[in-house]
Amino acid sequence: MLKTLLFPALLSIAIFTAPPKGTRWVGNANNGPEKNKISFVVSPDGQQLLALTFNGIWQGRDQLAPATGLATNALRIANGKVSGVLLASPTSRPRRFELLGDFARAATAATTFRMNLTEPGGTTRELCWTATPLR
Incomplete structure (x- = not known):
């Protein structure tokens, strides 16, 4: 009986304090x-852009190739705008x-994105993008 009463109370506290x-x-x-x-995540306070991920095609040395990249740092969002350069994880290729x-x-965010290797090589060229929040 005690478990039946205690579990919902503890679950409510855990949800409320998360x-x-x-x-x-x-x-x-x-x-x-x-x-x-x-794709990316905007922090709950709307001040940071985190976990920027690109999944698509880029121009390698004279060929198109699939590419995926994840930036591990954050960019600051100020006055509804974000601008900056991020580097991929040090354990992955230098993007x-x-x-x-x-x-x-x-409801929407838009402008430009480019991903390239820090050494000479592939690039996505400049891409115009539009994103919406997942609900």
Whole structure:
């Protein structure tokens, strides 16, 4: 009987005290291959862009190739805009992410993205993207 009463109370406390989660945004590039996808997380306070991920096609040495990249650092969002360069995890290939973003409307974000190797090699070229939050 005590377990029956105690469990819902403890579960309610755990849910109430859990830190808020960020919002995952997903989108596509409107130029370049259709398969180019971008995703990221906006922190609960709306001040940081985290976990920037690109999954799509990029131009390698004279050929198109699939590419996936995850930036591990965060970019600051100020006045609804984000701009900066992130590097991929030191344990992966040396990738550089350049992102500009405008969160002028709460339902969409858009502007440009480029991912390339920090050494000469592949690039996505500059992609125009639009993303929306997952609900």
